[in-house]
Amino acid sequence: xxxxxxxxxxxxxxxxxxxxxxxxxxxxxxxxxxxxxxxxxxxxxxxxxxxxxxxxxxxxxxxxxxxxxxxxxxxxxxxxxxxxxxxxxxxxxxxxxxxxxxxxxxxxxxxxxxxxxxxxxxxxxxxxxxxxxxxxxxxxxxxxxxxxxxxxxxxxxxxxxxxxxxxxxxxxxxxxxxxxxxxxxxxxxxxxxxxxxxxxxxxxxxxxxxxxxxxxxxxxxxxxxxxxxxxxxxxxxxxxxxxxxxxxxxxxxxxxxxxxxxxxxxxxxxxxxxxxxxxxxxxxxxxxxxxxxxxxxxxxxxxxxxxxxxxxxxxxxxxxxxxxxxxxxxxxxxxxxxxxxxxxxxxxxxxxxx
Numbered sequence: 001x002x003x004x005x006x007x008x009x010x011x012x013x014x015x016x017x018x019x020x021x022x023x024x025x026x027x028x029x030x031x032x033x034x035x036x037x038x039x040x041x042x043x044x045x046x047x048x049x050x051x052x053x054x055x056x057x058x059x060x061x062x063x064x065x066x067x068x069x070x071x072x073x074x075x076x077x078x079x080x081x082x083x084x085x086x087x088x089x090x091x092x093x094x095x096x097x098x099x100x101x102x103x104x105x106x107x108x109x110x111x112x113x114x115x116x117x118x119x120x121x122x123x124x125x126x127x128x129x130x131x132x133x134x135x136x137x138x139x140x141x142x143x144x145x146x147x148x149x150x151x152x153x154x155x156x157x158x159x160x161x162x163x164x165x166x167x168x169x170x171x172x173x174x175x176x177x178x179x180x181x182x183x184x185x186x187x188x189x190x191x192x193x194x195x196x197x198x199x200x201x202x203x204x205x206x207x208x209x210x211x212x213x214x215x216x217x218x219x220x221x222x223x224x225x226x227x228x229x230x231x232x233x234x235x236x237x238x239x240x241x242x243x244x245x246x247x248x249x250x251x252x253x254x255x256x257x258x259x260x261x262x263x264x265x266x267x268x269x270x271x272x273x274x275x276x277x278x279x280x281x282x283x284x285x286x287x288x289x290x291x292x293x294x295x296x297x298x299x300x301x302x303x304x305x306x307x308x309x310x311x312x313x314x315x316x317x318x319x320x321x322x323x324x325x326x327x328x329x330x331x332x333x334x335x336x337x338x339x340x341x342x343x344x345x346x347x348x349x350x351x352x353x354x
Contacts, residue, residue: 038072038107040065045113048102050084052094053120053249060090060113062104072106079103084115095246096277121220121253124157124212126179129171130203130242136178137168137199141233147196150182151216168199179208181216185225188232188263195233198241203271205244206235209251224256232263239270250276257284264290275302282306283313283339293319304328312338320346330354 044061062074076086083098092102094117102113127136138147144166151160152169157179169178187196210231211219231252235241243249252262257280266272272295278288283306292298298321306313309332318324324347330340344350 036066036069038064038069038109041074041104041106041109041111043104043111043113046111048092048113048115050092050094050115050117051120052096052117053123053247053251056094058092060086060092060102060104062090062106062111064106064109074104074106077103077105083117119251119253121209121211121251123208124153124179124181124216124219125210125250126177126206126208127171127198127200128177128205128207128244128248129174130205132173133170133202134176134204134240135168135170135199135201136204137166138164138180138196139166139168139199141193141195141197141236143193147182147184147187149184150180150213153179153181179212181212181219182214183216185214185227186230186232187213187234188229188260190229190260192233195229195236197233197236198238200238200240203240203242205248206241207244207248207250209253210234211251211253223253225254225258225261228259228261229263230258230261231265232260233267234265235269236264236267237269239268241266241269242271243274249274252276252278255280255282257282257287259284260286260289262288262291264293266292266295268294270294270296273297274300278302278304280306282308283310283336285311285313286315287313288317289313289315290319291317292321293317294321296320296322299323299325301326301328304330307332309334309336309339311336312341314340314343316342316345318344318347322346322348325349326352327354 042063048058064072076090078084078086078100080100082096083100084092084094086092086102097117097119100115102115104111138150139145146164146166150164151162152164153160171178189195209219211222215222263286267290275292275298289312293316301324315338319342327344327350
């Protein structure tokens with residue numbers, strides 16, 4: 001068969017047009033049945049109430065319409081990550097008390113969920129063995145005088161015992177727990193030898209509401225201290241005391257303080273990395289004095305919202321916290337004698353001033 005120049009040119013033109021069409025389809029996509037754009041995004045929950053301190057997470061599910069939408073990505077965000085965080089899978093984690101808005105976005109459409117977080121204050125002061133064989137004592141400083149009017153539980157608060165001795169209680173296995181509650185206005189005193197303190201023989205996690213020691217019946221709602229020296233020196237020199245994780249915090253919820261109530265409470269707790277929140281806005285004389293002195297591993301300081309100060313209220317509060325890098329804001333405009341004296345003395349890693 002003979003092909004003329006005219007026929008060859010015609011065939012070449014057809015091949016070229018076919019290749020151009022294929023190339024356009026690859027670049028622009030099929031035009032006959034394009035994937036529809038995202039028209040709506042909905043969440044399975046529009047409001048959430050969460051409790052911080054019990055390790056609970058909630059997974060939000062996003063539904064994108066229409067169902068045949070292809071190649072969409074749902075992105076998640078939180079308006080306040082100090083209250084709640086959300087990961088790429090929509091898992092919401094409570095971080096602190098307050099409110100936040102979780103947003104799911106696909107294309108130009110989005111949906112939101114309002115999250116409210118409250119703090120769990122139901123857990124009494126609890127110690128959890130990080131290693132087997134931890135002994136927990138609660139005696140007067142350097143003596144065998146055991147704290148009175150104190151009960152303990154080894155089963156998560158189901159049953160309570162009042163037979164605590166100076167020898168303390170031994171937690172046989174790692175993960176075993178002991179919780180405490182009591183009915184005393186104060187465990188500290190002006191003279192250090194009259195202060196009661198916990199003693200931990202090996203690495204131990206501490207968490208829960210310390211107000212369980214003040215009034216065993218109403219501690220979840222009690223935010224008032226009534227006696228001076230309430231928790232003075234309670235954990236002094238306990239180098240084995242450790243933070244567990246973000247869901248197991250030590251809570252000091254009192255907003256009405258007394259003189260020297262937390263004086264030296266965590267002094268020389270050298271394994272403590274995160275300090276408890278301190279919500280009180282009105283200080284009392286010496287209330288936070290020496291509170292975290294020589295906590296050499298402390299990296300995070302609590303917010304200090306107090307606007308009414310008192311004499312020596314922050315005296316030596318963070319002295320020798322050698323890993324502390326950022327100082328909390330100090331909003332008070334009217335000062336008191338010695339209120340900030342030596343507050344950050346020997347904090348050699350501090351890079352930001354209040």
